[in-house]
Amino acid sequence: MVWGCMSAAGVRKLHVIEGTMDHKMYIDILNFFLSVSAEKLGLGGDFVFQQDNDPKHTAYNTKNWLLYNVPGQLHTPPQSPDMNPIEHLWRILENSIRGRQASNLAEFIDILQKAWEEISPAMTKNLVDSMPRRLQAVIDAKGFPTKY
Incomplete structure (x- = not known):
């Protein structure tokens, strides 16, 4: 599992997650990587954070952390979990590494990191x-699934 951050300015370094991530680990990752990534992407403290409705993202402690540490959030309707544009980046990343051979985990992580950094x-x-089109599609579908 990996955690990544994107904006209109590009992507930041991918963080590889070892073990099973729970809400505590997720908060640690956000605490360590989110503000640094936002700064390096030129966003400073002015950005809208979006994530899906994974249980670790919607846990009480996570919601509290986000309330005090994120300037704005875009909440995703439960029926449209893949509306987040980063879901498309995950697919692009998967397609770009398909067929590349790695002989061990470290080599695979290196391939993954390089492919992530190649995203323009x-x-x-x-x-x-x-x-805006994604949000309008959710409104038009009255919260039900969209093509996104």
């Missing part, structure tokens, strides 16, 4: 710019 800012900008 133009790609992430396009995904971020699609958000």
